[in-house]
Amino acid sequence: MAKVQLSIATWDYDRVRPLIDGRVKVEGCEITYLPMTVEECFQRAYLHGEFDVTELGFSPFLIGRSRGAMEYEAIPVFLSRMFRHSAIYIRKDRGILRPEDLRGKRVGVPEYQMSAALWARGMIQDDHGVRPDEMTWIQGGLEVPGRREKFPLNLPDSFPLEAAPAGRSLSKMLEDGELDAIFSARAPSCFSVHSPSIGRLFPDYKRAEMDYYRRCGVFPIMHALGLRKTLVERHPWLPVSLYKAFAAARDIAEQDLREVAALKTMLPWLGADLEQTEKVMGRNFWTYGVEANAKTLDLMFRYSYEQGLAVRLMTAEDVFIPSTLDDSIHV
Structure with a gap:
């Protein structure tokens, strides 16, 4: 069976680099990876629908989803998270x-x-x-x-x-x-x-x-991963394949943070920063999936509705592709 050809657009994060350089494959797919700034990525995805798989600003996605105006479905891969x-x-x-x-x-x-x-x-x-x-x-x-x-x-x-x-x-x-x-x-x-x-x-x-x-106990979510709706319909297995690949790439990035014999970044106290982060947030602080992020997601859904952005109060079932809600795939 021929592999599915996919274009993927995200920023050049450490947690996606193994996908960019080919260390991690998306099962059943051949990918063309297009790293770009998030502003360019969002503009081209939201306004022109250029990519098969794309990083998406999660707040605009919730707005569009609540109004039934999205070309993309969401996978609970949270590429950007930041306290604000x-x-x-x-x-x-x-x-x-x-x-x-x-x-x-x-x-x-x-x-x-x-x-x-x-x-x-x-x-x-x-x-x-x-x-x-x-x-x-x-x-x-x-x-x-x-x-x-x-x-x-x-x-x-x-x-x-x-x-x-x-x-x-x-x-x-x-x-x-x-x-x-x-x-x-x-x-x-x-x-x-x-x-x-x-x-x-x-x-x-x-x-x-x-x-x-x-x-x-909340680590704010900024961006999620979108998959073109027509591809979800055509290849029902694809959302889980993407989830697994992005989770594997994140795991490699986390291992790289723990390499202290020869630091892979230019931050001399990276190890100390990691220790401090884990003391506050625990070892597994950058989680994907719905269950591990339920509190953060519910708060974001509430904020979106209360602030007059989403036109209704969303739930995880409203937002994410059903196959990606299965706890057995979440790591």
Whole structure:
């Protein structure tokens, strides 16, 4: 039987590199792997459906799925996970010393519906009681004006969200004092050049994020893996084959982290960082599958619905390909 020809597009993570270089195969398939930045990957996948298998921003996927507007089905392979206390940047001259001080402020966001912003808003509301509608949101490109949402917004007409002025980037607006804060997965350039007026809401974000995990047991999910819907219908075995291959690649990446005789990365204290991470989160901290991530997934589903993104409260059964819900494949 001829092998299925697949194009796969993701960022060049350590946890996918064994698939890129051929150490791990996808059973029954011949793959063409296209590493690219996540912004390019999402743009080409969501707007043009170019790839058979693709990394997907999980918040936009939930939105599209809840509205029945997705060309892709989801596999519970979570390629990107990050705590997002580090993603909130502020003007230091606006009296913003704690999350509660964001009430009434003008806050920039590259895409209101992006996963990083969803998690940051949810954390701010659950832990500090600040609702999204207590801030005014300005949506636009972080460094290049004109960025837009993947799906039309579904917020109430009275919700305080507006577009950035034409020709203005969020970073420049923060630098010039037209914004009080930015929620962004990437650091704005005005922060990266060490402007004295720009800082983080949580300067010691690592401590804040570790405390969050100790209290909540949640490791936020940013991106999942999508498979073209027509291929699921044509090859019912394919979702599990992909799941197993991506899990095997992740396992190799984890083994590489533990190689201390000759470090494979340029971080001299990688071993110490790994030990600290495992002390807080346990040895198996980067899990795939539904059962091991049930608490994190349920919280993300709630945030999406509460924040006016998904049009209904989703469940794992609504979101993932049924064959990938089987606990026997999850490792």
